[in-house]
Amino acid sequence: MTDVLILGAGYAGIRAAKVLGKMAPRDTTITLIDKSPIHEERTQLHEIAAGTMPANRITFHIAEVIPNQVHFLQAEVDKINVEAKTVDFKDHETLSYDYIIVALGFQSEDFGLEGAKENALPLEDVTTAEYIYQTLERNVANYAASQDHKDLTVIVAGAGFTGIELLGELVHTAAELQTKYRTPKLNIVSVERSTRLLPMLDESLADYSVNFLKSKGVEMHTGAAITKIEPDAVVYKLEGSDTEERIYGHTIIWTVGVSGSDVITKSGFEQRRNRVMVSNQLNLKDHPEVFIIGDVSAVMDPGTERPYPTTAQISTREGNVAAKNVAALISGGELEDFTYKSMGTVASLGKGDGVAQLSPTKKYSGFRAKVLKRVITDKSLFEDANFGTMMKKGRWPL
Structure with a gap:
């Protein structure tokens, strides 16, 4: 045996x-x-x-x-x-x-960055993911009493693949929470050291992703090296500068690396x-x-x-x-x-948008890419679990 x-x-x-x-x-x-x-x-x-x-x-x-x-x-x-x-x-x-x-x-992975472990919310598993949303909603709900705009600011530290997909989802969440709690518009901010985002994709698709997020009101800070995380702020230095700058917010999500x-x-x-x-x-x-x-x-x-x-x-x-x-x-x-x-790379940008590159010549953006993302999600459920699980939990119908 x-x-x-x-x-x-x-x-x-x-x-x-x-x-x-x-x-x-x-x-x-x-x-x-x-x-x-x-x-x-x-x-x-x-x-x-x-x-x-x-x-x-x-x-x-x-x-x-x-x-x-x-x-x-x-x-x-x-x-x-x-x-x-x-x-x-x-x-x-x-x-x-x-x-x-x-x-x-x-x-x-927090890379030993000062304050990251204490003040930022890591995205590792379902438990941490649920806690992130609970924190975000609690802060937005608190605005009625606090009148503190930091309660309405969500900062995503890191704009890698996960960070970009999260920003796309947060665009929809922000609008829903604003309506639910009757607050001013939420402020979604991205802070990323690199200037070339989504390097696994063609530059035209990366640019589409960034422009899409900007068009939805996301504040993109690239070339911004994070130096520490404070209880209510992300501290960073722009490329070529020695001056520390701060973005204030009560919901700080960490997607810098693993x-x-x-x-x-x-x-x-x-x-x-x-x-x-x-x-x-x-x-x-x-x-x-x-x-x-x-x-x-x-x-x-x-x-x-x-x-x-x-x-x-x-x-x-x-x-x-x-x-x-x-x-x-x-x-x-x-x-x-x-x-x-x-087999290619597909990134979601929220409920109805995305970018996809299946080969150097097969590149898609918009709803077609989102459809591909849903197909991949269902395929994963089928292969990792079984047909019944895919039918019960999958993203069909499109």
Whole structure:
């Protein structure tokens, strides 16, 4: 009998569990472990944070969608002991393994910036996303008593992919909250160090996104390096300036960056920002029984000689390959190299707009891009869960 542990039931882990459950020999014991019994479609967290989608539309019970051959265990990983081939947990006895797939996911990264941890709201999971919206609505509701315009100001620190999608949703939220609480217009502000936003997209699509947000009243500050976060302000310096400037607001949302799980560092892996460099087969050269995928792995892109970015699309592909390779090791077969070809990038800009690039020549903006985003969301629900979940929680009809 062979024991396989899969740590983490995000995009990479749940895909690995589904594939391995079909491919592994029958006498293989497969255990999928996560601290939560609920899978979250985390590419949709911006909608929860903006209050435009309820959390139950992007979540489902893990145990209900995995193959019968896979056992689900709710437990929180504390440390991986590679030499001993064991895993320690905070709330469960130690387990041993013959093969392990580590897919522990991401966490918000504050880069040690002064005040970020204390004064900004990270967007990491459903819990933090719901808290962001609760804070925003509470501040807007408080305006009637406070008459403080900082209650009506929402600052998004970071204008990466998640930040841009969140800003698009907040445009709609702001209008709804203004009507609900009869306040003056809300002020939505973006602060971002880069001057070229959405670098994964053609510049024309990036410009479309920025111009769309500006047309909806979003105040965009680019080339603005954040120096600290105060209880009611984001402090920054413009590119080429030594003068600190402030934007005041009571709702400060942090989308600047992410890193892998701290379990990686605690377990003694050689890492950078809790990401471990792995082989072309997604395992460790010195410990081929250890596969590391998703947000905690770094896989080299031969085209750029840089690690692939951490995206759901790549994580899902890694889950497929890691599972096939574990099955191959158990059966004495050949391992498969990880290869990746992007299916394109699609970003939502709220309820009826977006941008999409499927190839250098296939570029879309507006409602057509939004339709593509909805199709991708439904496809993810179908593949990560099942057809019934997609029908119940998907974004159809368009």
